[in-house]
Amino acid sequence: MKKFKQLLSRLIVPTVTVILISQSFYMTREITWDMIFSTINDIYWWQALLLMVLGFVAVLPTVLNDVILAKWQHYHLKRRELLARSWLINVFNINAGFVGTVGMLLRRIWFFDQKNTNHMKPYIQMYILSLTGLFVASAGAIVAVWFNFVPGYEDNMIWLMLLLGAAIFVGLMSFVPRFHFWQGMTRRALVLLSGNALLTYALQMALFVTIGLTIGVNVRVAIMLLLFTIANTIALVTMTPGTWGSFDVSMLLLFSGLAIDVEKAVVWLILYRLVYNMMPLASALVLFFYRLSRKINTDYRGVPHYVALSVTHQLTTVALYLAGILLVLSGTMPSIMQRITVLHRLRPWPITFALANQLPNILLGFLLLISARGIANRVKRAYWSTIVVLILVVIYTLISFRQILPVVIFGLLLVAVILSKKTLYREQFIHSWEQQVVDGGIWGLLIISYLALGVLNAPLVKHHFQRLNQLGLLPSVHWWLMGTAIILVVTAFSLLLSRYLSAHQQQLGVPLDEPRLNQLLVLGDTHYTNLAFLGDKRFYFYQVAGQDVVGMQFRVINNQAMVMGDPFGDKKYFAAGMQQFVDDADVLGYTPVFYEVSEQVAMLAHEFGYDFFKLGEEAHVILSAFSTAGKKMQNVRSVVNQAQRAGFEYQVLTPPFNQQIMAQLQAISQEWLAGREEKGYSLGFFDPNYLQRYPIAVLAQAGKIEAFATLVTSHSEQQLAVDLMRFTQVAPNGVMDVLFVNTIAYAKAQGLQTLNLGMSPLANVGQHRQSFGRERLANLVYQFGSKVYSFEGLHHYKSKFTKNWVPMYIAYSRKSWVLMVMIGLLKIDNKGVARAPEMKVVYDKDNDFEQ
Structure with a gap:
């Protein structure tokens, strides 16, 4: 018999719930979503806004419970933190509270850092007092029905009396001395919690009635209040989580006895759940995940x-x-x-x-x-x-x-x-x-x-x-x-x-400031820093303690800041300088591209989220190891000997150059160009101002220059680089071989370590099966593109002088399309300026080339 009673007690709640839900399905079987939306669309926007505000107002008093609790239990929390925790606790409890169990557990969790949180008694006491509003309303409903103030609801008296009886029983038992239930409760806390419970329930009833009046339900307010109390009583007795389900089904059953359209009744309940449950719940979830994200963000x-x-x-x-x-x-x-x-x-x-x-x-x-x-x-x-x-x-x-x-x-x-x-x-x-x-x-x-x-x-x-x-x-x-x-x-x-x-476009970097640039080049230069004096680039300077320590030369095309070559200056600041340059460029909407840079700089750029691939290789002649002896250099020796017998003379001229020399060089350059447009950016172009800056190696016969090359020295790299090279059409084959061999001897005599013969584009790029797809494509261009540009021929020619090849790379942002990067490089591969910046020089009459 005892087991049967236990089984029966366990089945009462789910059985009642199933009966109520099945009855609600039967009552609403003919309702469609179109009918519901039609009713909702009749609500004006200001009415919808008012209901949303009232929904939050109806929930807000529950937060005061925790404010009272904090003062009563002497919690030490900032007001903002207390309100945030309280909102989460009460909203979650409203939506999922098993007779207040969820609220008590959440308080135990979220007030763990306060004293007295090891005892659940204050939370249980607070929950019992929070039902004061419903108990008082139930008592008032019993009186209203008993004395026939609201006739026709005598059948629902059982629920009201059951709740009221349970409340009286719990109240009497709580005063039994051996239970000490109210021990620790102050009179102030008792009054405030009870009064707040009455206020909370009153606001909930007001919200429910307002929704009914808004959608045009023609029912007395007193009946609305009575039905609301009866439904809440049933929901509490059946212990439905957060009063969901039982309350709504009970309301539908109670509405069936009134002259209310079923679709309006459903809309009434939907709007109530939306503004009282769902919208506060959404705000609580946003707050919860915001707090959680802040904690995770701090931890990581x-x-x-x-x-x-x-x-x-x-x-x-x-x-x-x-x-x-x-x-x-x-x-x-x-x-x-x-x-x-x-x-x-x-x-x-x-x-x-x-x-x-x-x-x-x-x-x-x-x-x-x-x-x-x-x-x-x-x-x-x-x-x-x-x-x-x-x-x-x-x-x-x-x-x-x-x-x-x-x-x-x-x-x-x-x-x-x-x-x-x-x-x-x-x-x-x-x-x-x-x-x-x-x-x-x-x-x-x-x-x-x-x-x-x-x-x-x-x-x-x-x-x-x-x-x-x-x-x-x-x-x-x-x-x-x-x-x-x-x-x-x-x-x-x-x-x-x-x-x-x-609007308000800002340029990145600064124009050429020659004294400032020269001062920085003392700290460190490269074989590309000579290109800074072409006048077609801007400059970025990175400073430490107010002093320039790193510089970069670049040219802007669209949103791309094309940096030419490695940074220059103090190497130990390269990483910091590049990072600052990328950041400053990003703020102005520019994306740097590092063109023809060393492997070290490409790896630094990779740390900033850049992709890179190999452009080709530079031919570096190790001066101490170079010799024209041996079978492999037989042709070169032969060409050099023939040039000497033909009367060709090699000489390195130092600036400033007089007008006669410049006229000869310009004539050679124009003949060599044959109407083609000068290139720039990554190559030196013929400009009198630019040529006046560097020594020029010339080959002359009978006082007439037949070939020349500008020579650029990088003191930091201990390297001499050949920049601009031109020769006449009548110059014999192998004239550049003669020029290179003599320049190698000149560089060696200067105490330098290497001679840079320049880039061999696409050389040794994409040769491996596991290479990047873009590098494999470049390899095909290298092999089959000789009709347009002799890639293999150039590489083969430079291989006569050295087997030492240094890879060069391009690094670009992963957000950029490589095709657009290449188009940008093609578009800036020109002079870019009418004239290079003028350098103040005093001509030396004794520096004329001996005719």
């Missing part, structure tokens, strides 16, 4: 926060693009926008109606796309412009669609942009080629869709010009004129927004 040194911001920024950008695309597409289909009542009066004037019908969607859509690009580029100026555009979109959708869902979607997008403000750090907007390709594709598809759907298939054309359309001309002309007007307006506003984003 900020990495999760960075990842979360990055992901949020990407999602926001994608959402902005999708929103803009949808708005434009909706503008290409005028039937969607015919819901605007005011525009129906414009129908007799088709062009005016169509413009007013389509223009707002298309204009706002394209402005949103431009704003999305600004947000994607993390530009500060894009923040307020995007906020303004989104506010206009929200207002427009609210007026035109007159539905809450689009407004909510764009409103959430507005909130996402506001929250992403910290991710916007760039000072200016630069539209990179990669982004232009993506945006151009999107804009192109939208314009095509506009022409295809908005012009050819517009319902307005078919309706107003059906007869004329059969003739073939007027509709087409009409819609083309309308489309042109729309495109002009959209273009004008788009240009204004683009100009706003692109």
